[in-house]
Amino acid sequence: MSTQQIPVVVLAGFLGSGKTTLLNHLLRSARGTRIGVMVNDFGSIGIDAMSVAGQVGSTVSLGNGCLCCAVDASELDEYLEKLTRPAASLDVIVIEASGLAEPQELVRMVLASENERIVYGGLVQVVDAAEFHATRERHPETDRHLKIADLVVLNKTDRVAQEELTAVHDIVAGLTDRAVVLRAAHGRVDPEVLFDRVVPDGEIEGQLSFDDLRAEEDEHHAHPHAAYETVSLDADVPLHPRRLMDFLDARPEGLYRIKGFVDFGAADPDNRYTVHAVGRFLRFYPAPWPAGEERRTQLVLIGSAVDGRALREQLAACRVGGPQDAPDEHSMWGVLRYVPQTEQEPQ
Ligand SMILES: Nc1nc2c(ncn2[C@@H]2O[C@H](COP(=O)(O)OP(=O)(O)OP(=O)(O)O)[C@@H](O)[C@H]2O)c(=O)[nH]1
Incomplete structure (x- = not known):
């Protein structure tokens, strides 16, 4: 068995x-x-x-x-x-x-x-x-x-x-x-x-058992996420690259993690930009939109001691406001600084 x-x-x-x-x-x-x-x-x-x-x-x-x-x-x-x-x-x-x-x-x-x-x-x-x-x-x-x-x-x-x-x-x-x-x-x-x-019957020798864990039980408030705030953006209009970069360049220190996908609309209609930020480290990874994929931006931001409401508003303000606000390819410059050139593509 x-x-x-x-x-x-x-x-x-x-x-x-x-x-x-x-x-x-x-x-x-x-x-x-x-x-x-x-x-x-x-x-x-x-x-x-x-x-x-x-x-x-x-x-x-x-x-x-x-x-x-x-x-x-x-x-x-x-x-x-x-x-x-x-x-x-x-x-x-x-x-x-x-x-x-x-x-x-x-x-x-x-x-x-x-x-x-x-x-x-x-x-x-x-x-x-x-x-x-x-x-x-x-x-x-x-x-x-x-x-x-x-x-x-x-x-x-x-x-x-x-x-x-x-x-x-x-x-x-x-x-x-x-x-x-x-x-x-x-x-x-x-x-x-x-x-x-090799999995012997029951547990593997040397691994923690249920009883070990029960003995070490922690108070729930010790969970690291207790102090964390999560902000999400799910938008079906593109984000303006310049405004997003202004937002990212000024992001608060406590905003520890950002991940997701960005649609820059007319600024680069062919590519979806996967974004990853860990602490001050930021990277964009452009790749052609998967066939049949709906164009939307989906971002998750996680931080501690951050003002979630303000972040939500700032992110929402990055959305393209209409045809007069449409970005052109020059507005991508700030984003492209964070696209890895020599690093191996970390898929
Ligand atoms: N330079 C470098 N970047 C890496 C390496 N491993 C992962 N990354 C990058 O680090 C970022 C975070 O990687 P993920 O694999 O999404 O990390 P995760 O632990 O799943 O993140 P959470 O789901 O937020 O907890 C991404 O941009 C990765 O491409 C590595 O060995 N070297």
């Missing part, structure tokens, strides 16, 4: 650390392994679900809210039931936690699942090597998350000098209990590290 159980891997990591990037890499390089994905979007728009769409046979998007708060173990079981139907014949299920989830809660829910076809497959924690110190300073719970990880992927190594990388690696390794620390750029880890695990 145990060999037929499907391992459920929890993929966690702070906002923007590279979880979706890693997941897409796994999906692309799975070499015949059938992966089911459960995506938990924090914003009300399914940006992450869209980012992994098309690369996976079975996806369940958990919609708005943090999985560990919004879904209880029985609901999780409902989703797992869908993914574990024999017809789906999955080899592994990956739950991508929102960047603000408490990984411990998710692990607890997986362990509490009554679905006999699954077995807990471990906690993978993705760390942004470039933002590590800043994240840790603002979010001391980072240390606790690393302690319970089974595997740590020290990501974005391309953004950190060798010496600094060694220093960060040492700190991360020191914070984990028994985790392997793997370095990666653009989430490129060997999928075998995650999936080809």
Whole structure:
């Protein structure tokens, strides 16, 4: 029986650390392994679900809210039931936690699942090597998350000098209990590290058990997202590139994460711009609009100590007001400064 159980891997990591990037890499390089994905979007728009769409046979998007708060173990079981139907014949299920989830809660829910076809497959924690110190300073719970990880992927190594990388690696390794620390750029880890695990009956030796977790139970208010504000924009009129750049250049420090897709209308009718900001780091990735895709802008902004209402208004003011307001291609200059030229395309 145990060999037929499907391992459920929890993929966690702070906002923007590279979880979706890693997941897409796994999906692309799975070499015949059938992966089911459960995506938990924090914003009300399914940006992450869209980012992994098309690369996976079975996806369940958990919609708005943090999985560990919004879904209880029985609901999780409902989703797992869908993914574990024999017809789906999955080899592994990956739950991508929102960047603000408490990984411990998710692990607890997986362990509490009554679905006999699954077995807990471990906690993978993705760390942004470039933002590590800043994240840790603002979010001391980072240390606790690393302690319970089974595997740590020290990501974005391309953004950190060798010496600094060694220093960060040492700190991360020191914070984990028994985790392997793997370095990666653009989430490129060997999928075998995650999936080809021997799963004995019951739990894997060395992994946290349900009781371990219960013993370590945290107060809910310790959740990092308690202090966070999410702002979404879903617009069917294009955004004006100059006004969007003015908004982005002046964005408040606490606005930690921006992700989504932008339609710049007449300024570049052919391309959809995927936008990612993590802290002060901002990038646009233009790519031709997928055939048949409706032209709209969908953005999710996540920040702490930010004025959500003001952000909403400022974003809304970036919309093109009418034909007299239509941008031309020259107005794209500010955006194009943030399109990577030499970096490898981080899909
Ligand atoms: N330079 C560099 N950029 C990376 C790397 N990995 C991911 N990124 C970029 O970092 C940004 C965030 O990556 P995601 O994979 O969306 O991060 P995430 O953890 O899923 O983000 P949330 O869903 O907000 O928690 C994107 O712009 C990625 O292209 C990396 O190794 N190097």
